[in-house]
Amino acid sequence: MDLKEKLVSSFLAFENQVDVDSPIHDVRSEAIKTFEEKGFPSKKEEAWKYTSLNTILKHDYSVFPKQENALEFSDVKKYFIHDIDSYKIVFIDGKYTSHLSQTTHDSMDVCLMSAALAKPKYRLVIENYFNKIATKDSLSSLNTAFSSEGAYIHIPKNKLVEKPIQIIHFATGNESAVMLQPRNLIVVDENSHVQIIERHQSLTDNPVLTNSVTEIYANKRAIVDYYKVQNDNENASLIDNTFINQKQESVASVHTFSFGGKLTRNNLNFFQNGERIDSTLKGVTIIGNKQHVDHNTLVHHIEPNCESHQDYKGIFGDSATGVFNGKVIVNKEAQKTNAFQANNNILISDKASINTKPQLEIFADDVKCSHGCTIGQLDESAMFYMRSRGIPEKEAKALLMYAFSNNVLSSVKIPEIKQRITKIIATKLGVKIGFDL
Amino acid sequence: MLKINNLHASVEDKAILRGVNLEVKAGEVHAIMGPNGSGKSTLAAVIAGKEEYDVEEGEILFENENIDELAAEERAHKGIFMSFQYPVEIPGVSVTNFMKTAINETRKAKGLEDMPANEMLKLIREKSELLEIDRKFLSRSLNEGFSGGEKKRNEIFQMAILEPKLAILDETDSGLDIDALRIVANGVNKLKSKDNAVIVITHYQRLLDYIVPDFVHVLHNGKIVKSGTKELAHELEEKGYDWIKEEVNA
Numbered sequence: 174m175d176l177k178e179k180l181v182s183s184f185l186a187f188e189n190q191v192d193v194d195s196p197i198h199d200v201r202s203e204a205i206k207t208f209e210e211k212g213f214p215s216k217k218e219e220a221w222k223y224t225s226l227n228t229i230l231k232h233d234y235s236v237f238p239k240q241e242n243a244l245e246f247s248d249v250k251k252y253f254i255h256d257i258d259s260y261k262i263v264f265i266d267g268k269y270t271s272h273l274s275q276t277t278h279d280s281m282d283v284c285l286m287s288a289a290l291a292k293p294k295y296r297l298v299i300e301n302y303f304n305k306i307a308t309k310d311s312l313s314s315l316n317t318a319f320s321s322e323g324a325y326i327h328i329p330k331n332k333l334v335e336k337p338i339q340i341i342h343f344a345t346g347n348e349s350a351v352m353l354q355p356r357n358l359i360v361v362d363e364n365s366h367v368q369i370i371e372r373h374q375s376l377t378d379n380p381v382l383t384n385s386v387t388e389i390y391a392n393k394r395a396i397v398d399y400y401k402v403q404n405d406n407e408n409a410s411l412i413d414n415t416f417i418n419q420k421q422e423s424v425a426s427v428h429t430f431s432f433g434g435k436l437t438r439n440n441l442n443f444f445q446n447g448e449r450i451d452s453t454l455k456g457v458t459i460i461g462n463k464q465h466v467d468h469n470t471l472v473h474h475i476e477p478n479c480e481s482h483q484d485y486k487g488i489f490g491d492s493a494t495g496v497f498n499g500k501v502i503v504n505k506e507a508q509k510t511n512a513f514q515a516n517n518n519i520l521i522s523d524k525a526s527i528n529t530k531p532q533l534e535i536f537a538d539d540v541k542c543s544h545g546c547t548i549g550q551l552d553e554s555a556m557f558y559m560r561s562r563g564i565p566e567k568e569a570k571a572l573l574m575y576a577f578s579n580n581v582l583s584s585v586k587i588p589e590i591k592q593r594i595t596k597i598i599a600t601k602l603g604v605k606i607g608f609d610l
Numbered sequence: 611m612l613k614i615n616n617l618h619a620s621v622e623d624k625a626i627l628r629g630v631n632l633e634v635k636a637g638e639v640h641a642i643m644g645p646n647g648s649g650k651s652t653l654a655a656v657i658a659g660k661e662e663y664d665v666e667e668g669e670i671l672f673e674n675e676n677i678d679e680l681a682a683e684e685r686a687h688k689g690i691f692m693s694f695q696y697p698v699e700i701p702g703v704s705v706t707n708f709m710k711t712a713i714n715e716t717r718k719a720k721g722l723e724d725m726p727a728n729e730m731l732k733l734i735r736e737k738s739e740l741l742e743i744d745r746k747f748l749s750r751s752l753n754e755g756f757s758g759g760e761k762k763r764n765e766i767f768q769m770a771i772l773e774p775k776l777a778i779l780d781e782t783d784s785g786l787d788i789d790a791l792r793i794v795a796n797g798v799n800k801l802k803s804k805d806n807a808v809i810v811i812t813h814y815q816r817l818l819d820y821i822v823p824d825f826v827h828v829l830h831n832g833k834i835v836k837s838g839t840k841e842l843a844h845e846l847e848e849k850g851y852d853w854i855k856e857e858v859n860a
Contacts, residue, residue: 552698553662554698555698555699555700557660557661557682557698558694558697558698558700559700559708559712560659560681560682560683560686561658561659561660561682561683561685561686561691561692561694562686562691562708562712562768562772563683563686563687563712563715563716563719563772564683564711564712564715565681565683565715565719566681566683568711568715569683572700572703572708572711573700575702575703576700576701576702576703576751577702578702579701579702579703580702
């Protein structure tokens with residue numbers, strides 16, 4: 174039985190665990206049908222031309238993993254941004270873990286999707302927002318069908334959330350392979366501001382496949398800063414489907430740091446439903462071995478006077494492969510749009526490769542849209558210059574790569590994240606860097 | 611300190627140096643002059659360890675050690691410094707962070723601990739004053755958007771911090787106005803001692819009014835064809851290089 178058949182037949186078992194009378198269940202039933210019709214995407218589809226799921230789909234994943242191992246904070250502390258006070262929503266093998274978490278219902282809700290789906294007091298928010306912007310593609314539908322757990326964050330209006338919120342998923346499975354499908358819903362009301370950090374971490378050498386969906390609603394004048402730290406081990410794969418709906422004058426940014434994992438696919442979608450919206454999509458990818466990272470972005474400019482900024486940097490070593498597919502749609506009504514997109518790549522090995530494709534569909538006539546992509550090697554003259562000052566080859570390379578990533582890091586607003594990312598990059602490059610960026 | 615014997619070097623199979631002999635002792639200043647394309651910058655780059663150049667014959671001894679097999683950074687750790695004719699722009703790395711890394715990597719190579727932060731700051735402040743470098747300048751990205759004069763001053767600033775035994779100044783005077791030239795020359799002169807040496811590579815005599823050489827050599831077609839004292843520089847300034855070419859051909 175292949176994974177698709179297994180998932181479809183597992184849906185019946187899943188229905189025994191959840192409340193089938195809930196209106197959400199109709200959404201789920203609809204979604205499993207969509208998945209059954211479409212199946213997993215193949216390389217025949219334009220959006221999946223350079224990313225094949227074949228090797229990761231061949232494992233016999235357990236679809237309802239049991240939480241097998243209890244974790245102590247000291248064991249996993251390093252995966253948290255632990256030097257700052259924060260809210261935490263932590264899952265082990267898909268199950269909520271209260272002793273590692275710090276949730277709240279004090280003037281806002283930072284809690285669990287399972288609670289939000291079950292309790293009447295959340296019904297209105299769920300009805301208004303759940304699965305409203307996630308697209309009906311096969312992977313998002315698959316997640317929707319099995320949606321039951323994840324983070325639920327609702328920030329009411331005029332609230333500045335002072336502590337960042339960390340959403341962390343651990344996989345510990347002793348089972349041969351596990352599949353996780355977290356579902357997050359984040360609603361930020363008028364004038365509110367929140368910072369969120371998301372991380373998926375496998376603690377096992379067994380294969381892990383995560384297919385996550387996150388819906389984020391930035392309502393009028395809301396500010397949402399989202400950081401994705403992807404530094405998983407090389408038996409773990411992640412398909413991240415994130416959808417952001419912005420209302421007028423809201424500001425939303427997503428920084429994606431991709432350093433690990435076997436296969437990582439980021440489907441990042443911004444919808445600008447209002448005027449004077451600002452959207453930022455930035456990413457640094459540094460991978461080696463046979464790792465694969467695919468950034469598939471969409472910014473849909475629907476109304477006038479909005480901006481979007483995309484800046485993705487990639488460094489690829491060994492036999493690593495990368496994909497950047499950045500789509501910008503500017504509707505006919507969306508005049509005075511400013512849309513910028515840049516994708517710069519460095520290949521440090523002959524066997525590494527990157528496929529980069531900007532895709533602009535512009536229907537308005539008074540807009541500023543720019544895009545640029547570069548693929549190059551490390552600058553030899555800069556290397557000699559640094560080495561002639563006593564900086565050894567390895568460190569000189571690292572310094573150049575830092576410098577290359579600097580544009581993306583400089584817009585990170587939480588200093589501890591910047592330090593952490595700097596450290597991860599240094600570890601990744603096997604050097605000690607004597608300063609913080 | 612430096613002894614070059616019969617040095618032949620080429621880049622992409624094109625012979626550029628064809629038997630250079632040169633000896634530089636501690637405390638000396640040598641000027642290497644010559645027409646364009648004579649191999650001056652190649653000589654500097656080969657001493658500094660640029661990998662694109664192949665040494666085909668001869669040897670470079672630094673403090674009696676053959677440095678042919680040493681990487682550029684190892685030569686730097688031994689005390690060889692080259693001021694670049696065209697300093698490279700490195701966006702995203704500030705002057706200060708670059709210097710911190712250079713100092714601490716050099717110390718690491720010598721088995722020393724990192725320099726304490728306050729000592730580092732003091733050193734950087736002291737040397738930036740010597741080169742009349744503004745504090746704000748230090749937090750800018752290395753050489754990015756610097757004027758020609760700022761780039762060259764920054765090179766000598768790096769030299770002042772690294773305190774090399776042998777400094778090779780490759781066309782440091784090109785692109786400098788007279789004020790910048792004076793500041794740069796003053797910096798070099800203040801750093802000079804009986805224990806270190808300087809090789810000034812230049813096309814013109816102008817810089818040599820400020821950094822006075824003990825010896826002047828003329829490089830032509832990859833060979834030193836004439837050596838003399840500072841008067842030779844004046845003669846070249848007056849008469850150009852043609853008479854030397856004729857002398858060589860004769």
